[in-house]
Structure formats: structure tokens, C-alpha cells
Amino acid sequence: MKWELRKLWGSPMLVVLALMLCLANGWLYYDHATAGNFPPMATLYTRSTQELEDMEEELLERGRYGTEIYDDTLLTGDIYQESRLVGDTLERIRAVEEFPQTMAQLQAQARAKLNTGLFGTGDSFETRSLRLTDGVYETVRQVQPQVCFFGGVETLLDYRLADVFGVLLALAAALALFAQEREQGTLCLLHPTLRGRLSLYRDKGLALGAAVLFLALVLYGTCLGISAGLYGLGDLSLPVQSVYGLTACPYLLTVGGFLALFFALKLLWLLALAGLFALLANALRSSASLVAAVLLLGLSFALGTLPSHLAQSLNLLGLGDTYRLFDGLLFLNFFGLPVARLHATLGVCGVLLAGSVAGAGALFVRRSPVTAARRSPAGLSLGCHVHPMGHEGYKLLCSNGALLVLLLLVAVQVLSYRDFSGPQGPKETYYRQYSSVLSGPPSQEKASYLAQQEEKLEQIQQQLAQLQASAQDSPWLIHEIGELAQKLEAREPLNQAKTQYEALTSSQSYIYTTPYELLYDAGGQAANRIDLAKLLLSLSLYLPFFFSMERETGVGVLIETAGASRDVMRRKRLVAWLFALVCTAAAFLPRIVAVYQNYGLPELTAQANSLARFAALPDVLPLWGVLALTMALWGLVACVGCVVVEAVSAKVRSPLPAALLCVLVLPGLTLLVFPL
Amino acid sequence: MPELELRFDNVKKNYGDKQALRGVSFTLNEGIYGLLGPNGAGKSTLLNILTGNLPATSGQIFLGGEDVAKMGRRFRAKLGYMPQQQTLYPGFTCERFLYYIASLRGMSKARTKERVAELLHLLALEEVRKKPTRALSGGMKQRLLLAQAMLDDPDILVLDEPTAGLDPRQRIVVRNLIASVALHKIVLLSTHVVPDVEYIARELVLIGDGEVVCQDTPQNLCQGMEGQVWDVEIPESDLDQMGQYGLVSSLRRSGSGVAVRLIADAPPPYPSRTVEPTLEDVYLHTFGDEGGL
Numbered sequence: 025m026k027w028e029l030r031k032l033w034g035s036p037m038l039v040v041l042a043l044m045l046c047l048a049n050g051w052l053y054y055d056h057a058t059a060g061n062f063p064p065m066a067t068l069y070t071r072s073t074q075e076l077e078d079m080e081e082e083l084l085e086r087g088r089y090g091t092e093i094y095d096d097t098l099l100t101g102d103i104y105q106e107s108r109l110v111g112d113t114l115e116r117i118r119a120v121e122e123f124p125q126t127m128a129q130l131q132a133q134a135r136a137k138l139n140t141g142l143f144g145t146g147d148s149f150e151t152r153s154l155r156l157t158d159g160v161y162e163t164v165r166q167v168q169p170q171v172c173f174f175g176g177v178e179t180l181l182d183y184r185l186a187d188v189f190g191v192l193l194a195l196a197a198a199l200a201l202f203a204q205e206r207e208q209g210t211l212c213l214l215h216p217t218l219r220g221r222l223s224l225y226r227d228k229g230l231a232l233g234a235a236v237l238f239l240a241l242v243l244y245g246t247c248l249g250i251s252a253g254l255y256g257l258g259d260l261s262l263p264v265q266s267v268y269g270l271t272a273c274p275y276l277l278t279v280g281g282f283l284a285l286f287f288a289l290k291l292l293w294l295l296a297l298a299g300l301f302a303l304l305a306n307a308l309r310s311s312a313s314l315v316a317a318v319l320l321l322g323l324s325f326a327l328g329t330l331p332s333h334l335a336q337s338l339n340l341l342g343l344g345d346t347y348r349l350f351d352g353l354l355f356l357n358f359f360g361l362p363v364a365r366l367h368a369t370l371g372v373c374g375v376l377l378a379g380s381v382a383g384a385g386a387l388f389v390r391r392s393p394v395t396a397a398r399r400s401p402a403g404l405s406l407g408c409h410v411h412p413m414g415h416e417g418y419k420l421l422c423s424n425g426a427l428l429v430l431l432l433l434v435a436v437q438v439l440s441y442r443d444f445s446g447p448q449g450p451k452e453t454y455y456r457q458y459s460s461v462l463s464g465p466p467s468q469e470k471a472s473y474l475a476q477q478e479e480k481l482e483q484i485q486q487q488l489a490q491l492q493a494s495a496q497d498s499p500w501l502i503h504e505i506g507e508l509a510q511k512l513e514a515r516e517p518l519n520q521a522k523t524q525y526e527a528l529t530s531s532q533s534y535i536y537t538t539p540y541e542l543l544y545d546a547g548g549q550a551a552n553r554i555d556l557a558k559l560l561l562s563l564s565l566y567l568p569f570f571f572s573m574e575r576e577t578g579v580g581v582l583i584e585t586a587g588a589s590r591d592v593m594r595r596k597r598l599v600a601w602l603f604a605l606v607c608t609a610a611a612f613l614p615r616i617v618a619v620y621q622n623y624g625l626p627e628l629t630a631q632a633n634s635l636a637r638f639a640a641l642p643d644v645l646p647l648w649g650v651l652a653l654t655m656a657l658w659g660l661v662a663c664v665g666c667v668v669v670e671a672v673s674a675k676v677r678s679p680l681p682a683a684l685l686c687v688l689v690l691p692g693l694t695l696l697v698f699p700l
Numbered sequence: 701m702p703e704l705e706l707r708f709d710n711v712k713k714n715y716g717d718k719q720a721l722r723g724v725s726f727t728l729n730e731g732i733y734g735l736l737g738p739n740g741a742g743k744s745t746l747l748n749i750l751t752g753n754l755p756a757t758s759g760q761i762f763l764g765g766e767d768v769a770k771m772g773r774r775f776r777a778k779l780g781y782m783p784q785q786q787t788l789y790p791g792f793t794c795e796r797f798l799y800y801i802a803s804l805r806g807m808s809k810a811r812t813k814e815r816v817a818e819l820l821h822l823l824a825l826e827e828v829r830k831k832p833t834r835a836l837s838g839g840m841k842q843r844l845l846l847a848q849a850m851l852d853d854p855d856i857l858v859l860d861e862p863t864a865g866l867d868p869r870q871r872i873v874v875r876n877l878i879a880s881v882a883l884h885k886i887v888l889l890s891t892h893v894v895p896d897v898e899y900i901a902r903e904l905v906l907i908g909d910g911e912v913v914c915q916d917t918p919q920n921l922c923q924g925m926e927g928q929v930w931d932v933e934i935p936e937s938d939l940d941q942m943g944q945y946g947l948v949s950s951l952r953r954s955g956s957g958v959a960v961r962l963i964a965d966a967p968p969p970y971p972s973r974t975v976e977p978t979l980e981d982v983y984l985h986t987f988g989d990e991g992g993l
Contacts, residue, residue, distance in 0.1 A: 408795060408796070409803075410802050410808070410812050415796075418796070422791065577788060578787030578788075579787045579788065581753050581781070581783045581785070581787055582787055584751070584753045585753065587772065587773045587776030588804040588805075592804070
């Protein structure tokens with residue numbers, strides 16, 4: 025095994041990748057842990073509930089008069105923020121103090137559902153689940169959680185970047201140990217040795233396991249260390265229900281026991297994934313196994329968005345969401361049998377690990393180390409042409425799996441924005457109604473319409489005041505009062521529409537702002553960055569294999585002899601840019617389409633500066649121009665990404681390390697330069 | 701049409717301190733030339749420089765008196781190259797690969813169609829024309845690489861180990877094919893298999909330690925060794941002593957003793973007779989004292 029480990033750690037690229045990911049993990053975790061309001065909250069936890077309640081009351085009083093908003097003696101320096109912070113802290117403390125009541129309520133709900141018979145009868149899954157739920161909460165009721173600040177533990181719970189880095193490193197290690205060696209041809213030397221294939225496989229498997237465990241310990245250990253350093257881990261002997269976010273945990277565990285189990289499950293999950301990657305690496309070539317792994321992870325992401333507990337919990341990514349195993353009780357329906365999510369996760373991880381290890385072993389031992397000549401069905405005569413661009417396009421799309429990457433990106437994006445929703449409710453509905461009338465250039469009719477609407481609301485206001493005055497004697501008027509009050513909710517949207525309308529110049533148009541705000545406000549920009557990261561991730565994973573194709577296959581020698589190296593490289597670059605532009609459309613259009621389906625994109629030909637957000641833009645630029653420019657900008661970024669991938673591929677001569685390096689550099693850079 | 705002439709003029713190549721080529725000069729005219737030499741002699745370096753895959757440290761190559769470096773594309777248009785490594789796109793079918801090379805060489809579709817059909821037939825690849833190259837056997841890949849080198853009917857055909865991996869029948873077919881197309885071409889064929897060039901080569905260029913050792917016709921090379929190759933009958937116990945009389949070319953059991961083919965200037969002190977030299981004897985005589993393998 026030590027020789028296999030030496031092979032792994034002897035690979036400079038893998039070591040550099042591991043180092044960079046571990047450092048990035050530490051940095052990003054520190055950012056994550058200090059981003060919230062935990063530092064001042066830790067101070068507030070030292071005070072009693074009564075003191076906090078008094079503080080909250082005092083802050084509310086000061087806020088009501090609004091005379092002194094800023095106060096350096098406060099932890100946050102701002103009475104409103106301080107008020108929210110104290111409120112949050114009190115809510116957390118109350119959640120722990122009211123634990124017995126919460127448990128009793130959950131148990132009562134389960135019993136009520138059971139007794140009504142509405143949620144299943146006899147031995148149905150629902151009935152069995154409810155019976156089990158009742159039993160579980162009966163046991164947990166005896167737990168006595170205590171108020172203690174567990175900020176260090178809480179920051180660990182929802183941080184999943186360490187998981188991502190762990191998966192990436194497990195994939196790199198599995199490919200390096202299995203796929204790369206097969207492709208380099210060294211397996212041909214190792215297989216016939218005296219020790220035999222099985223012992224070689226065992227050594228490789230153990231080395232992979234050891235490497236994954238070591239890297240996982242470094243990644244999660246870093247997080248734990250930073251947490252402990254920043255906030256401490258609290259009293260580890262207290263029941264886990266003392267941790268905010270875990271008050272509904274259905275297991276009798278101490279905080280220390282929970283942490284041990286939390287990390288043990290993460291390790292088991294990473295080992296199972298490493299086994300799966302080893303299986304893929306034994307079954308496919310390295311480029312194909314990388315694409316297959318990405319495809320599986322993408323599919324898992326898509327499954328996670330489905331409205332099914334089974335799909336959400338037991339996909340490859342969901343299995344690693346260890347926090348969700350403890351934050352409440354959830355039974356999964358296994359052919360009518362209720363299985364707790366924790367047990368199901370353990371079982372699936374175990375089966376995945378054992379199956380992958382056995383499958384990879386069988387392939388390793390039985391399969392010829394020489395890359396087998398695979399039979400493929402005869403193709404059409406599509407290649408019988410002499411258009412060089414056509415051949416380069418074929419190399420990209422069909423010969424090297426770009427189509428798969430593109431389809432995966434489309435699938436991920438479509439699923440991501442399938443259930444897209446923006447602002448809703450009566451206010452939005454009123455605003456949309458006003459906007460549909462006001463839409464377009466300003467006119468006398470529209471100004472009159474606004475005045476009419478204002479007058480109408482004024483009348484409603486007067487009616488409401490009259491009804492309220494007489495309501496004390498006539499309680500049956502409450503219903504009418506409610507209806508009028510509801511109608512008055514139109515006042516705020518009307519004011520918004522009026523302000524917007526009055527700010528227009530004669531050449532500008534009134535535009536329903538919601539869809540454009542969704543695309544360009546802070547939330548929209550954050551979504552754009554995530555989409556950009558997905559786009560660059562797709563390009564990083566695929567293009568290194570495309571750019572190094574000539575070197576890897578040796579055909580570059582023939583191309584050089586034909587004097588066509590520069591031409592081929594130029595065409596490849598062009599094809600890669602076209603691919604990047606198609607990927608850009610695949611990454612960004614689904615969101616625009618989702619916004620369009622929900623809110624429409626009105627007045628696309630109107631001047632963009634009609635919207636306050638684009639007030640600085642020149643008159644000649646219409647809204648469609650802004651959309652087109654935005655897409656062009658992302659397309660340009662994607663093309664720059666292609667240039668970076670090409671440069672990295674030229675420097676790092678092997679495509680797999682180049683792909684991993686690009687994965688780290690490009691999407692990582694996007695998220696670091698444009699933090700969410 | 702004037703006869704083609706390819707001239708290497710003092711071509712040198714250094715890898716750091718190591719001199720891979722120490723000033724190689726020779727001239728080739730139309731016909732087949734065998735480039736023979738042990739591993740590491742500089743054959744592949746020379747072919748890579750000729751095909752533009754490696755820059756020379758100094759020296760020039762002239763085609764018809766014109767520097768090929770200055771000819772650029774005009775020279776490459778006349779060049780067909782079959783490398784030693786099986787360099788193919790695994791996802792391309794045989795046919796697509798040939799069409800791709802044709803597109804790089806700027807051939808018209810009609811001519812490509814004609815040449816592809818012809819070469820696939822000549823090299824017995826018709827049945828696998830729609831198969832991806834990854835599904836081909838080593839011999840098929842070798843023939844496909846030969847086909848791409850000959851696709852544009854180049855004036856200069858550079859073949860690096862063209863018969864490696866072929867069975868004896870295919871080897872003869874390929875050898876004859878090369879001989880048949882070489883009428884108005886310069887074919888430079890690098891090989892370790894001496895019989896491949898023995899019958900078809902106009903001249904052999906023997907290259908060793910980065911230098912041209914000699915260049916002559918196979919007949920002249922063999923004639924030059926007449927009287928130096930001996931068939932010697934010795935007892936088995938004396939086999940170890942043969943090294944002091946000359947180079948052992950081959951040996952076989954003969955009756956109670958061993959029959960040794962010996963290359964030596966003088967007859968050994970055993971019953972012996974001179975035999976006709978072969979190119980293998982020439983090769984061994986030229987490079988035999990370079991030690992080991």
C-alpha cells in the first residue's frame with residue numbers, strides 16, 4: 025500500500041490541488057463562520073433571559089422614537105440591528121427552554137393524525153410512521169436541553185464546501201490510482217507480477233481509502249479547529265437538543281456524540297463516493313469516467329430538487345447532507361416500510377461502498393489492463409467531407425463528449441429554475457395591475473388614471489374610518505372592515521407606480537419593474553454569479569481534454585507535418601468559443617425564461633433608462649440591448665475562460681490535472697472575486 | 701520534369717549537452733532509401749527535423765536546391781509522414797480520419813473520395829472503414845497510418861517503422877505497395893527490420909551515434925563485405941571463444957557441434973568456408989561494436 029500512496033503523493037499536481045483546496049477551505053470556512061452575527065451573539069448568551077427581555081424592550085422603545093439610531097456602546101453599533109440580534113438570541117433561548125412543550129406538541133400532532141385515520145389506515149406507511157414518531161418523541165421528551173452558546177457547532181452544520189472539496193479530491197485520487205495508470209500502460213507491468221491482481225487492487229483500494237480519510241480529516245478538522253477557535257464548542261456533554269437547529273433531533277445524543285457521528289457519517293459518505301469513482305475509473309477511460317462522475321453528481325443535484333423525500337435524501341449529494349439526518353424525524357417509504365432517514369442513509373452508503381469496492385475489484389481483476397478495442401456500430405457517412413471546421417466541431421461535440429456536458433448543464437439549469445418564484449401577494453398583484461395600464465410612454469390618460477385610482481383609495485379610506493368608528497357597537501362589521509383594509513393594500517403599490525410614472529421624461533416609458541429587478545438586483549446578481557460558476561465549471565471540466573487531444577493521441581505530429589498546426593489550433597479555439605457561447609446561453613437563458621414565464625419582459629424596446637436601476641445609461645440603449653449586452657458580457661467571460669483553460673492545458677500537459685486545476689481556478693475565482 | 705533531390709546539409713541537433721545529430725549530410729533522389737541504425741542513433745530525430753516536428757540546432761535541408769525551411773507550406777504539401785507511434789483519434793472512424801487529414805492538406809472532396817476508396821482497397825481496410833480507430837487491431841492502425849501518409853500522393857514519403865505490428869503476409873503487401881508507388885518519389889524508410897529494405901531500397905543510409913556511417917546500394921554494401929563472413933563448424937565447448945575471432949552473426953546446432961556464422965577479416969582456426977554476406981551482416985559489422993543491446 026505504501027507504494028500506491030507514494031504514487032499518489034508523488035504526483036505534484038495532486039499535491040498542489042490538495043494543498044490549494046485545503047487552504048481555500050480554511051479561508052472560505054473562516055469567512056462563513058464570521059459572516060453571521062455569531063460574534064456579538066456569543067456575548068449576549070452570557071446574560072440572563074430577563075436581562076435580554078429588558079434590553080429588547082428598551083431597544084424597541086428607542087427605535088419607536090428613532091432619535092439615536094447609532095450608539096457605539098451597543099454590540100452592533102445600531103439600535104435596529106441590536107434589536108434584531110437580541111430578538112434572535114431570545115428566540116434561540118426560548119426554543120431550548122420550551123423544548124418539553126415542543127416535544128409534547130409534536131407527539132400530540134402525531135397522535136391526533138393517528139386517531140383521525142385521515143393519514144392512512146391499518147398497516148399503511150403513514151400509520152406506521154406516525155406510530156414510530158409517537159414512540160420516538162416519547163423517548164426524547166425526557167431529554168433536558170440547556171441554554172448554552174453552540175455557535176462553533178452551528179457554523180459547522182450548514183457548511184458544505186468542505187464536502188465539495190472532499191468529493192473533488194476523492195475523484196482526483198481515484199482517477200490517478202486507477203484510470204491514469206491504465207492509460208499510461210503501467211497496469212500491464214503490474215498485473216502479471218507475482219503478487220497478483222487481487223492484492224494489487226487491495227493495496228490500491230486501501231491507499232485510496234487512506235488518502236480520502238486523511239484529506240477528509242484535514243478538511244473537516246480545519247473547520248472544527250476554526251470553529252473551536254472562534255466560538256468554542258460549548259459543553260459537549262449536554263444533550264444535542266441544546267443546539268439551536270437541532271432541538272427537534274430525534275436521537276438521544278450528547279453534543280460530543282453528535283459531532284462524532286456527524287463527521288463519521290461524512291467520512292463514510294466520502295469513502296462510498298471514492299469507491300464509486302474507483303468503479304467508474306475501472307470501467308471507463310479517465311476522460312469518460314470524469315464526465316460520468318460529473319454526470320452522476322449532476323443527476324443527484326437534479327434529484328435533490330424533486331418533491332420526493334426519497335429522491336432528496338438518497339441521491340449521491342443528499343447522502344452527504346449529514347445535518348439533515350439530525351434536524352428532525354423523517355421516515356422514508358421503502359415499499360411501505362418506514363425507515364428513518366439516518367438508517368436509510370447508513371444503509372445506502374454501506375451498500376454503495378461495498379458494491380463499488382466489489383464491482384471495481386471485479387473489473388480490476390478480470391479486465392485486461394490493455395485498453396480493449398471496443399466494437400462500435402457503424403456510423404453514417406457524416407465524416408465524408410473536407411471542411412476542417414466540421415471536423416473540429418465533431419471532435420468537440422461527438423468524439424469527446426461535449427454534448428454530454430452541454431446536456432448536463434441544460435438539465436441542471438432547467439431544474440434549478442423550474443420552480444422559480446419571485447415576489448407574490450396582493451401588493452405585487454396590485455402593482456402589476458397598475459403597471460399593465462401605465463405601461464408605455466406617459467400620456468394624459470395615464471395621469472388621469474393615476475388620479476382616479478388615488479381618489480378611489482381615498483374614498484375607501486374614508487369608508488373604513490366610518491366603519492371602524494361604528495364597529496364598537498356592531499361587531500358583525502368586522503368582516504367588511506377586513507375587506508376594505510385589504511383593498512387599501514393597493515396604496516403602497518399605487519404610490520410606487522405613481523412615483524415611477526412621475527419620474528419619467530417624455531422620451532421614456534413606464535415599465536413593470538419586477539422582472540428586471542429580479543434579473544438585476546442583488547439577488548439576481550448573486551444568481552448570475554452562481555450560473556457563471558456553473559458555466560465555468562462545465563468548461564473547466566471538459567475543454568482541457570479537447571485542447572490536449574492532439575498531444576494525447578499523437579495526431580499533433582501528423583498535423584505539424586501537414587503544416588496545419590496553427591490553423592488547427594485557431595479552428596479549435598474558435599470551436600471552443602462557439603461551444604462556450606452555447607453553454608453561456610444554456611447557463612443564463614433558463615433564468616431569463618423563468619422570469620419571463622412568471623412576470624413577462626414588457627417594453628423591451630423602451631429606453632433602458634426608464635428604469636431607475638439603469639438611469640445612467642444613454643437614451644439610445646433599449647432594454648433588449650441591456651439584456652443582449654449582459655448576455656454578451658457573460659459570453660465574453662466564458663470566452664476568456666476558454667483562453668485560460670487553453671493556457672492551463674498548454675502548461676499542464678496532462679488533461680486530468682489541467683481540468684482539476686481549471687475547476688479550482690475558474691469557478692473558484694468567480695466566487696472569490698464576486699462573493700455571494 | 702527534373703528529378704527530385706533532397707539534400708541534408710550538415711544537420712545538427714543538440715539536446716542540452718547531448719549531441720543527437722553531429723552534422724548529418726547526405727543526398728536522396730527519387731527511389732526508396734532505407735534508414736538503418738541502432739536505437740538512439742538519431743534516426744527519429746532526423747525524421748522529425750525533416751517533417752518539421754523538431755527544429756534543427758543548425759544545418760539545412762534542401763529540396764531541389766531550395767531551403768525547405770523557406771519553402772514552408774510548399775514543402776509540406778509535398779510531404780507524407782507515417783510516424784512510429786499509432787497516432788489516431790480514437791473516436792474517429794477510419795474514413796473520417798482520412799477525410800480529416802485530406803482537409804488539413806487542402807484536398808478537394810472529389811479527389812479525397814477517389815483516393816480514400818483506392819487506399820482503403822489497397823490496404824485492405826474497406827471492411828473497417830466505418831469502425832472507430834479505437835476498435836482496430838495494431839496492424840490495421842498501422843495500415844491506416846500508411847494510408848494517410850500516401851493520401852495526397854506526396855513527392856516525399858517518410859515512413860517510420862511502417863511494417864511494425866504487421867503479420868508476414870501484410871508485411872509483404874505493404875512492402876510491395878511502397879515499391880509500387882515509389883517510382884517518381886523519394887521514400888525514406890526508417891526500420892529495424894533489415895529484410896524490409898533489402899529488396900526494395902535503392903540505397904541504404906546507415907546512421908550511428910548521430911552521424912551517417914555510410915550510404916550505398918544494398919548490393920555494394922554486401923559486396924564490400926565479401927570474404928569476411930564465415931560459416932564455421934565448432935564443438936559446443938569452444939563456443940565461448942568465438943568472440944575473440946570476430947562477431948557472431950548467428951548460430952545453430954549442426955550434428956554433434958555448432959554451426960556459427962562469423963564476421964571476421966581472417967578465417968578462424970576451425971573448419972570454415974566463406975558465405976555470401978547479407979544486409980544483416982553489414983548491419984552487424986557496422987554497428988556490432990557499439991556494445992550491448
